[in-house]
Amino acid sequence: MRVVLLCLLGCALGPALALDNGLNAKPALGFNTWNAFYREIHEDLVKEHADLMVSLGLRDAGQYLVLDDCWSERSREEGERLQASKEKFPSGMKAMGDYIHAKGLKYGIYSDAGTLTCAKYPGSLDHEELDAQTFAGWGVDYLKYDNCHVRRDRWVIDRYAAMRDALNATGRPIVYSLCEWGVMEPHLWAPQVGNSWRTTEDIRPWWDSIVKTLDYNVGLSRFAGPHLGWNDLDMGNDTGLSHAEQRTHFALWALLKSPLMIGHDLRDFSKTSLGILLAKEVIAINQDDLGVAGDLVWRQGTKRVYAGPLAGGGRAVVLANFQTTYSQYPATNITVFWTQVGLQPGQRVAVRDLYAGGCTTWWCCA
Template sequence: MRLALVLLSCCALGALALDNGQGLRPAMGFNTWNTFATNIDEELIKNTADLMIQLGLKDVGYNYVNLDDAWSAPARQGGRLVADPQRFPSGIRALSDYVHARGLKFGIYGDAGALTCAGYPGSRGFEKVDAQTWAEWGIDYLKYDNCWAPASDWVIDRYVAMRDALNATGRPILYSMCEWGVADPWTWAATVGNSWRATEVAEAQFEIVACMLPACDGKDIEANWESILKLLDYSHGLARYAKPGAWNDLDMLEVGVGKLTVGEQRTHFALWALLKSPLIIGADLRKISPDSLAILKAQEVIAVNQDPLGVAGDLIWQIGQSRIYAGPLAGGARAVVLLNLHHTGGQYLQSNITVHWRQIGLPAGAAAAVRDLYAERDLGTFTDSFSASVTAHDVRVLRITPLERSADLDSWRPWHQQPMLTPTDEAPPSFADLLPSGNAQLPGNRLPEEILAAQLGRRMGKGEGEQFTMVAEA
């Protein structure tokens, strides 16, 4: 289901627009979920903050240490969120102070529904009090999830409510929206959040809003090659919607997690960097291998992600199992990733891939210097094209810099040859506007009757017949 045709205008998404000065470049940091899930405590966070300094991750730009789901007590106290007293006996404010004292920033997790995905208190109806609580705790980053909301809610309204609540605190907090791409957030979220999960659209979007572990499994990134490619495929064509302060989020990094080969980890990291996704580490830093750590610290690849031009790369060419991704860099250079998708068990593990200058907006006959960003070495000067041998399930990551610069080189975009819907000045629809019209043909501007008939009016609970009461803030 796609609602893009009616969500192109952001001008009416509330009286306030996002103006928090955050996320001018994609966020870099650490999050607990990929490795630890709900098994978190304050010692883990302290150890991680210390290791980010000891391992040199802070020095290359990683500066957020983020708690994910299950940090809170099972119930509010006096209407407010409180930390789990056994696992976080010192409280969140003390933990925030510990992280800040090391020159790092501290992030937390919340949910736009009545419960978090793991069943802890959510912020639906409590947006103002929760935003103020997080501001008082010194929070710098909010990951805001999308579980346990009734289908009668309009997802944009819930995310706008927290945006406005965060703005009202006066504290600059990076707002990372995790609504799973279910309402095409790239078309409207730039005025709501600093980044938005753009990948992994659930098959039953209006049923999965009620998901709870383990029912939510399969929605997030996984530490395997198939998951990495699937999220890349979901991201095609989205580069045009990213800009400083507003980024497509392909989900957290699996570098150092699971059984990805070194080449697969290089691929994962390089493409997340090129597509300007936030670079959020999910590995256990106490056990990370030297190879995985080296990938996370690849400074010239990180520089692509943090490039001041702020333009995301995208897929520009594919034939068979060979792909080329590219994007512009400040000063007229191009970042290019050559990707070999051939099976690693095949007879031929190497493929020759050629990028032509005309594919990346460089003039015919131009001479350009080519540099390998993982190897951190210059490969020479080439005219009109460059070819390289690429191993299966691996990449070559290049910076191609024309020797003769011109001002118009910065204007090339990877989507220039792709059509784009033009935003209109129509206001985005309210949920009432989406009530069924009898037309089940999608894409369009109405939801099919069978979805609404099955979901409207239900209270989403742990069991089919269970109900819970949602109390709004007075």
């Protein structure tokens, strides 16, 4: 039996059936424009990032390139179809998708379950069928669906289910990512509706936000899986984190089986930060065939242990020190009992640090 050590640092829809569109097998991997660029996205920038995903090796670590809010005009065209911003995307959204696909990537786009998006561009409420057909015609492979500017007379589940049905009716496989921010406990109903669901408000680029997100997700692992969908802890936003915090952040998102979406400007990566995002053995935990999300198994003060099972009988374990004193990170000892991570007392195991790689030791512990 092998223990895998990831990181030493610190309702209305009837029966609870999962959405069966063939896209739930593993969490999505890729890049999203919002955290890095907010409203300032445009055709040349997206093309540059498609090129960078290939040249930096990130295509092998995540195939989706997702255009977030602010890609459209402020109004629909005649016939009520969504239209690309003529200033930002003069070649149009189908041409944008063709470029992304030509790079061996998959094409993601954004809309909203309200009358307007969060940045006040046209939303898809009451236009679900038309917009889904439009997205499919553009070659879209992934839809992030937000929850701003909603009508009080339309229940959240009904609004999200309407786009689910519209996407399914297109006949094109489109990953459906719900961004409801966890307000109405989507882990209880979203498996019937989407492939992943945000569990919290937007993540911020500081450590306290990472910890807050993790705390909210304690106990939610049982709602995720290959036949259900995935708890989405939000995209990476590491600009304000130390390298130690980045490693811990990425390892825990991988263990909890969150979609792994990069939210950092790909033109501005340190070699160390890029190495974290390309850590193949850590990504393999996220994409493990068993698909069981890890969870918190022990905590004491700032010390925490997260663990989860792997295909083949191994265990993925993260030991983390959540010290928040930024001037220094004093070393600490964390003791793990085998029974806490699903092993038998006295069992002899191989322990591997997935960031360091190439170093396996044998432990026999209580």
